[in-house]
Amino acid sequence: MDRPLLVWVVDDDHSVRWVLEKALNQAEIETRSFERAEHLLAALEDDEPDVLITDVRMPGIDGFGLLDRLGESCPDLPVIVVTAHSDLDNAIAAYRGGAFEYLPKPFDVDEAVRLVEKAARQKGREAGELPDADEDVPSLIGQAPAMQEVFRSIGRLSRSSMTVLITGESGTGKELVAQALHKNSPRTEQSFVPLNTSAIAAELLESELFGHERGAFTGADARRIGRFEQADGGTLFLDEIGDMSPALQTRLLRVLAESEFYRVGGQQAIKVDVRVIAATNQDLARAVKEGRFREDLYHRLNVIRINTPPLRHRRQDIPALLTHYLTDASAELGTPAKVINSDALELLQSFDWPGNVRQLVNASRRLTVTAPGGVITATDIPEDLGGLSSGKGLQEEWTQSLAYWAEKELTTGAKSPLLETALPEFEKTLIKIAMNKAKGHRQEAAKILGWGRNTLARKIRTLSLD
Numbered sequence: 001m002d003r004p005l006l007v008w009v010v011d012d013d014h015s016v017r018w019v020l021e022k023a024l025n026q027a028e029i030e031t032r033s034f035e036r037a038e039h040l041l042a043a044l045e046d047d048e049p050d051v052l053i054t055d056v057r058m059p060g061i062d063g064f065g066l067l068d069r070l071g072e073s074c075p076d077l078p079v080i081v082v083t084a085h086s087d088l089d090n091a092i093a094a095y096r097g098g099a100f101e102y103l104p105k106p107f108d109v110d111e112a113v114r115l116v117e118k119a120a121r122q123k124g125r126e127a128g129e130l131p132d133a134d135e136d137v138p139s140l141i142g143q144a145p146a147m148q149e150v151f152r153s154i155g156r157l158s159r160s161s162m163t164v165l166i167t168g169e170s171g172t173g174k175e176l177v178a179q180a181l182h183k184n185s186p187r188t189e190q191s192f193v194p195l196n197t198s199a200i201a202a203e204l205l206e207s208e209l210f211g212h213e214r215g216a217f218t219g220a221d222a223r224r225i226g227r228f229e230q231a232d233g234g235t236l237f238l239d240e241i242g243d244m245s246p247a248l249q250t251r252l253l254r255v256l257a258e259s260e261f262y263r264v265g266g267q268q269a270i271k272v273d274v275r276v277i278a279a280t281n282q283d284l285a286r287a288v289k290e291g292r293f294r295e296d297l298y299h300r301l302n303v304i305r306i307n308t309p310p311l312r313h314r315r316q317d318i319p320a321l322l323t324h325y326l327t328d329a330s331a332e333l334g335t336p337a338k339v340i341n342s343d344a345l346e347l348l349q350s351f352d353w354p355g356n357v358r359q360l361v362n363a364s365r366r367l368t369v370t371a372p373g374g375v376i377t378a379t380d381i382p383e384d385l386g387g388l389s390s391g392k393g394l395q396e397e398w399t400q401s402l403a404y405w406a407e408k409e410l411t412t413g414a415k416s417p418l419l420e421t422a423l424p425e426f427e428k429t430l431i432k433i434a435m436n437k438a439k440g441h442r443q444e445a446a447k448i449l450g451w452g453r454n455t456l457a458r459k460i461r462t463l464s465l466d
Contacts, residue, residue: 004028005029005050005116005120006030007030007049007050007116008040009021009031009032009033010055011035011055011058012059016105019109020109022109023109023110023112027113027116027117029116032049036059036060036061037054040052040066041066041069048074050078051078051100051116052079053080053116054080054081056082056083057083066079067099078100078119078120079099080099080101080119081099081102082107082112084104084106101115102151102155140176140177141324142320143317147309154184154306157185157304159186160185160186162303163256163301163303163304164181164303164306165278165279165301165304166277166278167279167280167281167305168308168309168310170355170356170358171311175194178237178277179237181235182234182235182275187235187275191234192231192235193234193237195208195227195237195239196240197243197244205244205248206251206264207220207264208227209227209228209248210251210261211223211225211263211266212224213264213266216263217265220265228255229272233273233274234274234275235275236274236275236276237277237279238277238278239278240279240280240281241301246294252297253300256300256301259272259273278301284302311359321357321360322340322360322364325360325361328361328364329364329368330368332365338374339374343377343378348363348385350386351386366382373408406418424463427463431463432465442457
């Protein structure tokens with residue numbers, strides 16, 4: 001390169017511009033900064049950088065609008081998008097708009113410099129348009145670095161139909177990732193066909209995958225179309241692929257290699273165009289070494305790998321996930337959405353969630369049903385979700401419930417003084433418990449309550465407990 005590498009930065013945040021300028025200059029990279037995209041576009045009439053770094057949310061023309069303009073005027077200019085609003089939709093929009101890379105804030109400055117150097121070596125941006133993503137796809141939620149890497153992987157693959165292997169523990173959202181890959185691909189208008197291979201008996205799985213002809217076996221009274229034919233032109237998602245039998249692994253390998261198969265009992269080869277996305281919670285590399293999984297099939301599936309992180313490795317995402325799924329649960333049950341106070345949230349964030357996001361979804365439904373008030377407190381969290389189990393927990397439970405009742409009374413405009421309403425009910429409850437414990441003997445019940453016998457008798461009369 002005849003001149004030093006030149007990078008332009010556009011961001012309305014002065015501190016971000018300063019940090020990037022400092023890091024890039026230390027790497028002997030020249031920089032020029034702009035506060036608004038309009039200023040950068042005007043400067044492009046006289047000069048062009050080797051790499052552009054842009055924010056997404058800016059006054060005037062935002063980052064995505066800038067990408068659109070550059071796609072027409074400077075189609076070969078590598079663009080790195082940085083944003084504090086880092087979710088899947090933004091990642092997909094950035095890559096769809098032609099971004100070279102997507103970098104969530106806060107970012108590591110060394111990583112930013114590395115990306116600039118990598119972008120400078122690229123020859124040009126791939127062309128091609130994608131249809132809009134389907135809004136019905138369930139959201140992938142996460143700000144944790146591990147989830148940002150998942151978002152970036154989905155974005156990078158948004159123009160391709162490559163085979164993908166999704167790994168991760170059960171309940172981490174592997175099918176949601178597969179759906180996002182399909183909906184943000186050129187096959188989005190075609191079918192997405194999921195199949196959990198471990199949920200179907202081995203002797204039936206072959207017919208489920210490839211279909212069968214009439215009379216192929218006992219009970220095959222009619223021709224059946226298998227999942228591969230149903231997914232023709234679209235995507236077939238094979239979950240728990242590690243549990244597939246060796247014989248079916250061989251047949252699957254043939255389909256992946258030749259894009260054709262035979263129905264069970266069939267004589268005619270059927271050609272299909274199917275993108276396969278597989279998922280597993282097993283270590284397939286180890287399964288290959290142990291002879292439980294075909295090595296050639298493993299390499300066919302493992303073209304691109306995406307790992308879904310366990311929830312305990314992304315605890316910072318738990319508040320947003322709980323808010324989202326509590327809202328879903330309230331809509332499902334037709335009740336007002338509940339909120340979580342800080343003590344309850346602390347308990348849930350410190351819990352290890354062995355069932356991952358799937359367990360959190362079910363916990364949200366459970367708490368929506370079982371928590372007595374509109375606010376979920378620490379005492380509402382059951383012991384199997386990391387909740388309190390001691391006597392102190394029980395004491396906190398009734399006092400917090402009392403506090404919630406009192407706040408509600410004041411909010412709704414209580415007609416009577418709080419003690420005038422609460423104290424009789426409080427005394428009734430304790431008298432009933434004490435009388436039950438004393439098996440009806442008033443002297444013993446009075447002793448339990450710390451009263452004299454005459455006081456107890458008077459309370460029983462005035463509270464109409466005879």
